[in-house]
Each structure stands twice: as structure tokens, then as C-alpha cells.
Amino acid sequence: MTKTCRISAFLLLLACSLSLSMAQTTAKKPSSGKPEKTSSSNANGATSWKQIPIPPLHQFHPQEPKRVELPNGLIVFLQEDHELPLIDGTFRIRGGSRDESADKTGLMDIYSEVWRTGGTKSKTGDQLDDELEMKAARVETFDGADSTFLSWSSLKEDFDQVLPAVLDILENPEFRQEKIDLAKQEVASFISRRNDDVNQIAQRESTRLAYGADNPYARIAEYDTVAAITRDDLVKWHKRTVAPNNMILGVTGDFDAAVMERKLRDMFGKLPQGEPFPKSQISFHDPTPGIYFIEKDDVNQSAIEIVDLGIERRNPDFYAVEVMNELFGGGFSSRLVSNIRTKEGLAYSVGGGVGAAYDHPGVLRISMGTKSGSTAAAIDALNKQIADLVNGGVKEEEIHKAKDSILNSFIFSFDSKEKVLGERMSYEFYGYPQDSLERYRAGIEKVTPEDVNRVAKKYVHPEKLAVLVVGNARDFDRDLATFGKVTPIDIRIPAPKKATENSR
Incomplete structure (x- = not known):
């Protein structure tokens, strides 16, 4: 039998099978002489979709990152995530804008900017930018009310080259004066525009009403408080806060947790401890209605x-x-x-x-x-x-x-x-x-x-x-x-x- 004949025979057999199946499906059942019952209830006995019981939600069990505490006090959280070939990390360091002195309000704005842009003792911030851009990596610093942050992101294949740059920024920031001056200009520009938007005004001033204008959570930088900030202030702040026993590190991405732990121990385990950052002592009072x-x-x-x-x-x-x-x-x-x-x-x-x-x-x-x-x-x-x-x-x-x-x-x-x-x-x-x-x-x-x-x-x-x-x-x-x-x-x-x- 030729190939064409075999195909024709197969199609004929398939058509016959489908016709027989459809005939069996559509054939009427023999009449019993009684009206056929139609049921709208399901296995649960419900007669309406509103009566169908909704099962309880499953228990919420998020993944548990691995927690490691190094001998020098650095706490590390490791979370494997193999979806993309990336590795991200963030240091969270105790001490933020609520801890700066009132006469130098704005210190954290300057510090968190120049910590990164000022580079390290061996490389300028611009040189670091060029090196990181070649690897499509980034290292950033920023601040909050009670913390400062150093974060990075890199491809998995470049992690071993990016991590030393992170350590260098952590240990050896230079706080170059020209970058301090530039950061001060940016903050001063922001001060000059702070009354432009009605919603920003309302948000800022209502917070000052709620907490009190002198409360560290409500203070705002002025031209004079920013002008009073010196390079020495930045250096002292860094020495005061950046110590392993004042930091938490979280790393997530495409890695093996055991291997990553060894790398982080080798890289950050030798950092010397510092004085524990003091707990905040801020009093709060009801606003005047x-x-x-x-x-x-x-x-x-x-x-x-x-x-x-x-x-x-x-x-x-x-x-x-x-x-x-x-x-x-x-x-x-x-x-x-x-x-x-x-x-x-x-x-x-x-x-x-x-x-x-x-x-x-x-x-x-x-x-x-x-x-x-x-x-x-x-x-x-x-x-x-x-x-x-x-x-x-x-x-x-x-x-x-x-x-x-x-x-x-x-x-x-x-x-x-x-x-x-x-x-x-x-x-x-x-x-x-x-x-x-x-x-x-x-x-x-x-x-x-x-x-x-x-x-x-x-x-x-x-x-x-x-x-x-x-x-x-x-x-x-x-x-x-x-x-x-x-x-x-x-x-x-x-x-x-x-x-x-x-x-x-």
C-alpha cells in the first residue's frame, strides 16, 4: 500500500469513528413515560452558586532566609532566588536623620550622597561609576530617619569583582570636598523650592504639627544648618556608625547559600567592631488642637x-x-x-x-x-x-x-x-x-x-x-x-x- 493510500484509509477510519461517537452521544434515552428530572444542585447540595462553600485560605508560609551572625556582630540574611542570574545586597546601618544634631540638620542628606559620589581613597566616584557601568552593576547609598543604606546589584558572573568595590566603599570612603560642595548646592536648591507645591507644604507642616517642629522626625534643613556641615562631620559620622555590630546585611539572588556565606565571612568577617549605636531617646507629645x-x-x-x-x-x-x-x-x-x-x-x-x-x-x-x-x-x-x-x-x-x-x-x-x-x-x-x-x-x-x-x-x-x-x-x-x-x-x-x- 502506498503512503497516499495509507493516509486515505486512516482518514476514512477516523471519520467513521467520529460519526459513531457523535451518534452515541446524541442518541435519546428510552422513554420511561415519566418526566425527566433536571438537577441544579451540586455535590454539596447547593442550589445556587451563592451557597457553594468557600474553602479557607491556605496558611501563609513565606520562605525563610538563612540567618547568620558573624563573630564581629554582623547579621546576615541569605535568600536564594535562581529566577535571574543576578545578586543583590543591602547593608542597613543604624543611625539616620533623627540622630543628627539640630544645628546640622541635613547632615544625612549630604553624607548619604557623598559617601558614594566621593569615591574611596584609591578611586574617585567617577572612576567607580565607569568600572561599574562596564559590568552593568550599581552601588548606591541613601538614608532614612533611623538608618543609612549601602546597596549593590550585579550579574552573578561579576559578583566576585563587584563585592571588593562594596567593601572599599564601606571601609575607605574619601568624602572629597568638591562632591560635598556639589551636594550642598543640591540641598540648597531643594530648600529654595520647598514651598512650590501645595501638597508638599501640607505634608511637611502637618508632620511638624503632629510631632512638634523641633522633633527629630519633623525637623527640616535650612540654608544655615547645611552650610554648617563640614567634611569632618561626615568622617566622624561614618566612624561612629559603620561597624559590623551596627549593621544588617541582606543578600538575595542566584547563588548557593553555603558558598555565599563563606564569601561574606571572608570579605566582612574581619571588620572591627565599634561602639553600639545608642537607642533613640525621643519624646512625643500630643499636638495642640x-x-x-x-x-x-x-x-x-x-x-x-x-x-x-x-x-x-x-x-x-x-x-x-x-x-x-x-x-x-x-x-x-x-x-x-x-x-x-x-x-x-x-x-x-x-x-x-x-x-x-x-x-x-x-x-x-x-x-x-x-x-x-x-x-x-x-x-x-x-x-x-x-x-x-x-x-x-x-x-x-x-x-x-x-x-x-x-x-x-x-x-x-x-x-x-x-x-x-x-x-x-x-x-x-x-x-x-x-x-x-x-x-x-x-x-x-x-x-x-x-x-x-x-x-x-x-x-x-x-x-x-x-x-x-x-x-x-x-x-x-x-x-x-x-x-x-x-x-x-x-x-x-x-x-x-x-x-x-x-x-x-
Whole structure:
């Protein structure tokens, strides 16, 4: 039989088989003389999709990075991730902007910039840039309120060449004067523009109301405080903070954890210990309640901030507060958005809740943007929503939606090994249990309406709130004095002392 004949025979046989199968499928069953029953219920006995039971979510078990503590006190977290041929690392070092002296506010801005751009004793920052760019690698430094950071990223094949550069920056920064001068100019330029944006003004000044203008979490750099910073200040800060017993290192990427541990021990295990960085001793006081106003006559909208002190994440009420925040002002289905933005049309943007920080009180912050002509109406609407939250209680349905929203977004917040590693490092840094991720989900699931009603009354006090409005008063729909005494805030930028003296 030829090849063509074999194919034709096969196709004929296939067609016959399909015809027989279709005939059997479509053939009617013999009639029993009784109407045939049709069932819409499933194996669970449900007659509607709404009755189908939803199985409980699986337990959340994120990956566990390997934790290693070197003899010199350096704590290392290692997380293998073989998806891409990359290796990323970050040092987190105790000490940040909250720890700089008030007369040199801005020190961390300069330090974190020049630590990298100033290069090392053997190479300028520009030379380091050229070498790293040839390998498509990067090394960066930056700062936060309580930490400074040194991070890097490189291809797996270049890791052994990039790591010595990281050690060199860590041990031998040069803080070249020309880079210090350039960084100071950049900070001074930022100071000169800090009153351009209405929302940035509202954010900055409301934080100063909540914490106090002299609180380290609220201080702002001025021309004179930046001018007072010297190279010696940067060198002293580096010696004070950069020691292995003040640092945590996290590394993630395409490596074998045992091999990586040996490399890091060889590279960083010989760093000498330093004095442990002292714990922060910052006091916090409730803000003075009332109406505060900042005039900005070149805008047609108002930024409104309502603030008070928040809580710490260690607070046993943290999970209930999280659920309260979500249903009150956390998303598009929240009360603030649904009522003030969608129904009343008073807000460009609105949201907020009781903030929580790791080792100090966060800020209770409710933010809103509205057109100038609806400023007073917007404050009325916010006051009503706050009163309803405290006195009106919450519904079971609201709690259910809020918890679902938090738990669904929670999974996506930690959908990569790098994100989970960063969170584990934070728990280590602040002294939280390493299973805090798992505790978070369990804590949210347990929150009840009674819990939310209780924390609303406990942490939201309408009579203690400070209300800040930034905008153009002549376009307001009502005088702010109808809400009580109005305290103006002066945000003029102080001129440098030298410039002031020269003008005399």
C-alpha cells in the first residue's frame, strides 16, 4: 500500500469513528413515560452558586532566609532566588536623620550622597561609576530617619569583582570636598523650592504639627544648618556608625547559600567592631488642637491635613487599627472615598487613618485635596465622617470587605523573595519576632466589629485633632474662623545668615 493510500484509509477510519461517537452521544434515552428530572444542585447540595462553600485560605508560609551572625556582630540574611542570574545586597546601618544634631540638620542628606559620589581613597566616584557601568552593576547609598543604606546589584558572573568595590566603599570612603560642595548646592536648591507645591507644604507642616517642629522626625534643613556641615562631620559620622555590630546585611539572588556565606565571612568577617549605636531617646507629645492655615494665593485648590499622634506596630491593637484604617480611608471602597469623593464630589483625593511606626508613634493623618470654593464644605464632610466612625459604629459587611482587601493585597505585597527578605531585615532591625508576617495575617483575620468600634473610640479623638489648610483664603466658600480660632503658620524660608549680614 502506498503512503497516499495509507493516509486515505486512516482518514476514512477516523471519520467513521467520529460519526459513531457523535451518534452515541446524541442518541435519546428510552422513554420511561415519566418526566425527566433536571438537577441544579451540586455535590454539596447547593442550589445556587451563592451557597457553594468557600474553602479557607491556605496558611501563609513565606520562605525563610538563612540567618547568620558573624563573630564581629554582623547579621546576615541569605535568600536564594535562581529566577535571574543576578545578586543583590543591602547593608542597613543604624543611625539616620533623627540622630543628627539640630544645628546640622541635613547632615544625612549630604553624607548619604557623598559617601558614594566621593569615591574611596584609591578611586574617585567617577572612576567607580565607569568600572561599574562596564559590568552593568550599581552601588548606591541613601538614608532614612533611623538608618543609612549601602546597596549593590550585579550579574552573578561579576559578583566576585563587584563585592571588593562594596567593601572599599564601606571601609575607605574619601568624602572629597568638591562632591560635598556639589551636594550642598543640591540641598540648597531643594530648600529654595520647598514651598512650590501645595501638597508638599501640607505634608511637611502637618508632620511638624503632629510631632512638634523641633522633633527629630519633623525637623527640616535650612540654608544655615547645611552650610554648617563640614567634611569632618561626615568622617566622624561614618566612624561612629559603620561597624559590623551596627549593621544588617541582606543578600538575595542566584547563588548557593553555603558558598555565599563563606564569601561574606571572608570579605566582612574581619571588620572591627565599634561602639553600639545608642537607642533613640525621643519624646512625643500630643499636638495642640485647632485650625491652622497657610496662605498660598497662587493656587485654586486647598490641601487639608488632619493630624494627631498614631501608634506603634507593637501595640496589641495594631491589627484592629489596620482594619479600621482600611474601611475608613484605605481605598476606593472606603467611607471617605465613597461618601466625600464619589457621592458628594468634594475631593480630588481623600484618605487616611491612624499611622503606626516600628519604634515610635506614627501619625494619625487624614488628607484631602479639594477646590478652593469647597474648602469649608470639605472640612464639614471630614468632621462628619470622623464623628460617624467614632460614634456610629461599623457594620459586619464593612469589616469583611476591609479584611479581604488587606489580606488580598498582603499576599501581593510579599510576592517576591526580595520583598520578604526586606521585611525580615526590618523585623531584625527593630527587634520584632521573625514570624511577624505570619502573625500579621492571623491578627487581621481575628478582628471583629467590636474590636474596630473599640479602637476607633480609643485612638480617634475629634476634639484633639489639629486641622491644617493650605490654600487661597479669598476663594474659600466660608471663613475658616467659623470652625474656631485660626492660627496662621509662617513658612517663609530663612535667608542665610551671611547673606543677611552682607545686606546690612
